[in-house]
Amino acid sequence: MGGKVIAKDSLGEFVSKLSERYRIFGPRKKGTEWIFDEVRSAEEMDLRYSTTILPPRKFFIPTSERIFSFKMDGGVEEPEERDGPSLIFGIHSCDLNALLLLDMVFLEGEFPSPSYARRRERTALVALTCIDPSENCFCESMGTGPSPAGGYDVLLTDLGREYLAESGSRRGEEMLALAKGRAVTAADLEGKAKAIECAKSKFKKKVDLKGIDELFLRNLDNPVWKRLGEKDLACGICVNSCPTCFCFDVRDQLDFPMVGGVRYKEWDACVLLEFSQVALGGNFRRDRAARIRQFIGHNLGWGGASQFREFKGRAKCVGCGRCIRYCPAGIDLTEVVKELRGI
Amino acid sequence: MAKPKLAVVKMTGCAGCQMEVLRIEDKLLDLVGAVDVAYFYMATSANRHGPYDVALVEGSVSTPRELRELKELRERTKLLIALGDCACSGCLPSIVNWVPPQESAKVYERFLEIHSKKESFQRVYPLSAHVRVDLELRGCPPHRDAILEALKGALLGIKPFLREHPVCVECKLKENVCLLVCEGRPCMGPVTAAGCGAACPSNGRVCEGCYGPMSDANASSLAEILAKRCGLSREDLIGKFRKYAGLTPAFSKEASGGI
Numbered sequence: 193m194g195g196k197v198i199a200k201d202s203l204g205e206f207v208s209k210l211s212e213r214y215r216i217f218g219p220r221k222k223g224t225e226w227i228f229d230e231v232r233s234a235e236e237m238d239l240r241y242s243t244t245i246l247p248p249r250k251f252f253i254p255t256s257e258r259i260f261s262f263k264m265d266g267g268v269e270e271p272e273e274r275d276g277p278s279l280i281f282g283i284h285s286c287d288l289n290a291l292l293l294l295d296m297v298f299l300e301g302e303f304p305s306p307s308y309a310r311r312r313e314r315t316a317l318v319a320l321t322c323i324d325p326s327e328n329c330f331c332e333s334m335g336t337g338p339s340p341a342g343g344y345d346v347l348l349t350d351l352g353r354e355y356l357a358e359s360g361s362r363r364g365e366e367m368l369a370l371a372k373g374r375a376v377t378a379a380d381l382e383g384k385a386k387a388i389e390c391a392k393s394k395f396k397k398k399v400d401l402k403g404i405d406e407l408f409l410r411n412l413d414n415p416v417w418k419r420l421g422e423k424d425l426a427c428g429i430c431v432n433s434c435p436t437c438f439c440f441d442v443r444d445q446l447d448f449p450m451v452g453g454v455r456y457k458e459w460d461a462c463v464l465l466e467f468s469q470v471a472l473g474g475n476f477r478r479d480r481a482a483r484i485r486q487f488i489g490h491n492l493g494w495g496g497a498s499q500f501r502e503f504k505g506r507a508k509c510v511g512c513g514r515c516i517r518y519c520p521a522g523i524d525l526t527e528v529v530k531e532l533r534g535i
Numbered sequence: 536m537a538k539p540k541l542a543v544v545k546m547t548g549c550a551g552c553q554m555e556v557l558r559i560e561d562k563l564l565d566l567v568g569a570v571d572v573a574y575f576y577m578a579t580s581a582n583r584h585g586p587y588d589v590a591l592v593e594g595s596v597s598t599p600r601e602l603r604e605l606k607e608l609r610e611r612t613k614l615l616i617a618l619g620d621c622a623c624s625g626c627l628p629s630i631v632n633w634v635p636p637q638e639s640a641k642v643y644e645r646f647l648e649i650h651s652k653k654e655s656f657q658r659v660y661p662l663s664a665h666v667r668v669d670l671e672l673r674g675c676p677p678h679r680d681a682i683l684e685a686l687k688g689a690l691l692g693i694k695p696f697l698r699e700h701p702v703c704v705e706c707k708l709k710e711n712v713c714l715l716v717c718e719g720r721p722c723m724g725p726v727t728a729a730g731c732g733a734a735c736p737s738n739g740r741v742c743e744g745c746y747g748p749m750s751d752a753n754a755s756s757l758a759e760i761l762a763k764r765c766g767l768s769r770e771d772l773i774g775k776f777r778k779y780a781g782l783t784p785a786f787s788k789e790a791s792g793g794i
Contacts, residue, residue: 223712
C-alpha cells in the first residue's frame with residue numbers, strides 16, 4: 193500500500209477535503225479530558241490527546257439503540273439507517289485494535305450483528321501512531337500498540353513537522369489521493385520506527401502475559417479479590433470506558449397511553465449488581481469481589497478458557513488505561529496481576 | 536370497565552414531588568384519560584375519599600394525624616406508592632432525628648410555639664416504617680419518567696423498570712468529565728441511584744445523592760475516597776450521607792459518623 197508525507201500545515205486542507213465526503217469525528221478537548229466528537233476542521237481536533245472518556249465503540253454499538261418499534265396490535269417497524277459515510281480521525285492503536293477484537297464478536301462470532309457490520313463498513317478509520325503514551329497506558333504489553341499493524345484505512349505518524357501517512361486499504365488510497373504531500377523516503381520510515389521506539393521507552397505500566405489464563409484460573413479464591421471488593425464502588429466506570437466491553441441489555445419501553453412501544457438495547461456492565469440478577473432475585477455475582485474479578489479476569493485472563501473463546505485465545509484488554517485513569521477507587525488491573533503473581 | 540382511581544396525597548414534605556406529577560405535561564392528558572383522578576389537592580378541588588386503586592404518597596410521617604391518615608389510606612388503597620425521598624427514606628425532614636431539640640431552638644427563636652412542632656413526633660420516619668409500601672419512587676423529586684413508568688406498571692399490572700445502578704453510569708454515558716476523578720470534587724455519584732440522567736454532574740455540579748443509595752452502594756469506600764481525595768472532614772461526610780437517605784441501611788453508618 194502507498195503513502196505520502198503531509199506537512200503539518202497542510203493537514204487542515206486534507207481534513208477539509210475529507211469532510212466533503214465524510215462526517216468526521218475526532219478527538220476534541222472537553223475540560224481536562226477529551227471526547228470523540230463531530231468536527232468540521234482540523235483545528236477543532238487535538239491530535240495530542242491522551243485518551244477519550246468513552247471509547248470509539250460508541251460509534252458502532254451506541255450506548256442506547258432502538259431495535260424496533262411495535263404496536264400492541266402486532267405491527268413491528270425497524271428503524272431506518274440513513275447515516276452516510278463517516279470517518280474517525282486520529283484513533284489510537286489501542287482503540288483500533290479494540291475494534292478488531294469487537295469484529296470477532298459482532299462480525300465473525302456465532303451471532304453477527306447486522307447494524308454493527310453496517311456501521312463498520314461505512315466508517316473509515318484514520319489511525320494515529322501514539323508517540324506519547326500516558327502514565328496509564330500499557331498497549332505494548334498487550335501487543336496492541338503504540339502503532340497498529342493493520343486495520344486502518346490511513347495511518348498517520350507524527351514526524352515532527354510532517355505526518356507520514358500510510359494507506360492500509362483501497363479506501364485509504366482514495367483518501368490519500370486527496371492529500372497534498374511528497375513521496376515517502378526510507379528516512380521517513382526510519383523516522384517512524386524511531387518514533388515508535390521512543391514511545392516504547394515511555395511506558396510506565398506493563399503486564400506480563402505469560403501463562404495469564406492459568407494465573408487467573410488458579411487464583412479464583414485469592415484474598416486479593418475480597419480486598420478489591422471492599423474498595424470497589426461498583427460504579428460501572430471501568431466497563432463503560434472499556435473499548436472492548438460489549439455486553440448489552442435488551443428492554444421494552446411502552447408508550448403512554450399503552451398502544452405501542454420500542455424494544456431497545458443499551459450498554460450493560462458486569463460490575464453492576466443488576467447485571468447477573470435473574471428471576472426471583474437470584475444473583476450469580478452478588479458480591480462486589482466476584483464482579484470485579486469477572487471484569488479483570490475477562491480482560492486479562494481466561495481468554496483461553498472454554499466459555500470465553502470469543503477472542504480466540506487473545507486477551508480482551510488492549511491496554512488503553514481508561515479503567516485505571518477513571519477509577520475513583522484507584523483500582524489498577526496491572527497492579528492486580530502483579531499481586532496475583534506475588535510480586 | 537371503570538377507570539382505576541388515583542390519589543395523590545401529601546404528608547410532611549415540600550410538595551415538590553406532587554409538582555413533578557403535574558410536570559408530566561405532554562402525557563398528563565393521556566394520564567387523566569387513563570385514570571380517574573380521585574384525590575389530588577394540588578390539581579383539583581373535587582376530591583373524593585377512597586377506596587383508591589393507586590395512591591402516590593409524598594412526604595414523611597411527622598405527626599400523629601399523618602400517621603392516622605396514612606394507616607387509613609393503606610386500608611383503602613390497593614397499590615400504595617411512596618413518591619420521593621421523604622416518603623421513601625425520610626430525606627431532609629429526617630435530619631431532625633439526629634438533631635437535639637435545643638439545637639433547633641437556636642434556629643427558631645420561639646421554637647415551642649411553632650404549631651406543627653407542638654403536635655409532632657420527636658422523630659420523623661418514611662412511610663415504610665409504619666405501613667406496607669408497594670413501590671418506592673426515589674429522588675428529590677423523582678424524575679417524571681419514573682412516575683410515568685410506575686403508573687404504567689400499576690395500570691398494566693407489571694413490575695415497573697426503575698434504575699438501581701449508580702449515577703456514574705448515566706454520567707459516563709453522557710461523556711461528562713468526572714468531577715470526582717478529574718477535578719477532585721466530592722461527588723456522591725458512585726453510591727447514588729440513577730434515574731435523574733446525571734442532572735447535576737451534567738451541569739458541572741457534584742451529585743448530592745438525592746436518589747439515595749444505589750443497589751450496591753459502597754458508602755464506606757466512597758467516604759474514604761472523599762476524605763482522602765477531596766479533604767472532606769468527618770462532619771462534611773456526615774452531612775453528605777445524612778442529607779437525603781441517612782436512615783437507609785446503606786448510608787446509616789456514614790450518616791452517624793462511621794460508628
